[in-house]
Amino acid sequence: MGVTFGGISTVGISVEYFHDQHSVDLSVGTWSFRDLSAAFTLREYFGASYLHPFVGGGLWVVLARPPSERTGAAVVLQAPVGLDWRVEDRHYIGGVVNVNRALWVRRTDPEDDLPLNRRLVPLPGVYYRWSR
Numbered sequence: 793m794g795v796t797f798g799g800i801s802t803v804g805i806s807v808e809y810f811h812d813q814h815s816v817d818l819s820v821g822t823w824s825f826r827d828l829s830a831a832f833t834l835r836e837y838f839g840a841s842y843l844h845p846f847v848g849g850g851l852w853v854v855l856a857r858p859p860s861e862r863t864g865a866a867v868v869l870q871a872p873v874g875l876d877w878r879v880e881d882r883h884y885i886g887g888v889v890n891v892n893r894a895l896w897v898r899r900t901d902p903e904d905d906l907p908l909n910r911r912l913v914p915l916p917g918v919y920y921r922w923s924r
Contacts, residue, residue, distance in 0.1 A: 796821060799890045799917025800852050800870075801829040806919060813837045817848070827856035831890075833872055844876040852892065856900065864900035869893045876921075884921040889914050 796804040796819055804821020815835045822828060833850030852868040874888030892913045899906075 794884075794919050794921030796917055796919045799872075799888060799915055799919075800831045800854075804829065806921070808835075808921065810923075815846075817850075826858065827854060829854050831870055833870060835872065837876065842878040844878075846872070846874055846876060848872045852890075858900050861900040862902060863898075865898045866894060867896045869895055882923045884923065886919050886921065887916070888919070889916050 794806040794808070796806050799821075800819055801821025802823050804819050806817060806819040808815050808817040813836060815837065817831070817833045817835060819831045819833075820829070829852065831850060831852040833848045835846045835848035837844045837846045839845065848871065850870050850872075852870045854864075854866045854868070856864040858864070869892065871891045872888045873891065874886055876884055876886040878884050892915060893910060894908055894913075897908055
């Protein structure tokens with residue numbers, strides 16, 4: 793379990809299940825407490841020391857409900873690339889750059905019919921994780 797800052801949200805929580813060098817991560821957070829971000833990623837960790845680089849892939853879903861507008865939503869393909877550092881026995885600190893590409897969007901303004909931007913967007917983040 794951990795706390796995240798940046799990446800898919802300003803602040804969030806994360807639960808990660810490990811099996812050997814693989815993991816499944818579920819992160820939930822918010823940018824402004826008027827939205828909800830959730831990401832599900834599969835990760836592959838490398839190395840056997842206290843530093844573990846990783847890469848992964850998954851989906852990020854964002855829901856936003858601004859006052860007096862319809863609910864906006866987005867589905868984003870996500871590829872996290874990062875470094876996990878075991879500071880002590882069960883305590884980890886890490887950094888990640890989530891490389892994102894939008895797949896689908898429902899804008900809060902129904903009149904906004906701009907085409908979806910398909911460029912890659914890197915979003916950096918840091919985290920603290922405790923493992924039992």
